[in-house]
Amino acid sequence: MFSHIMIGTDDIESSKKFYDSILAVIGINNPVRNKNETGQQRLFYAHNGSVFCITEPINGEPASFANGSTIGFVCESPQQVQEFHAVAIANGAKSIEAPPGLRDNSTGKKHLCYFLDLDGHKICGMYRCD
Template structure:
């Protein structure tokens, strides 16, 4: 359904340090660096058929985060969720909501962690826990 997800940053160098570490915990490599004709810089992280992008706003205004918006990253295990969370916090992110852990919902059991990146974007690491039948 989605071709990519993009967030804005007011400090692309800081954002690169953060996302190199955090997305590296999920197996993503170095981003593709792009300099647009307008002069703004963008980073494109490609992994497992998905693209996550970070950009300096092209309108010249400040980057802001979406109130109520969350970007979820699929993880392979609860340990990878924890690594995502811990790496994010170690690289300037902020742990938010409940501590990383198991949550029950109508969608089933999920192991979740929520953080905000240094620009305030809300990120979620999620692993769907398979229940024994």
């Protein structure tokens, strides 16, 4: 359904270090770095036909997070959800909501973790149970 998700940052190097660490947990490595036509630095992490992008804001204003938004990354096991969360926290993320673990509600059973990245974006790791 989605081709890409792009978020803003005011510190591309800190974001790269953070996302290199957490995305490696789920098998995403080696982002492509470039500058757009107006000079902003960008990172592109491609995996299974989708792209997660980080950019310095084009309008020159400070980056901000979208209140009410969540960016979810697929994990391959409950253990990977736990590791995804642990690596994020170890690299400066802030844990939010309930601790990582099993949730069982109207959308089914799944293991989830939630945290805020270095710029305040809400990130989720999810493993859906069969």
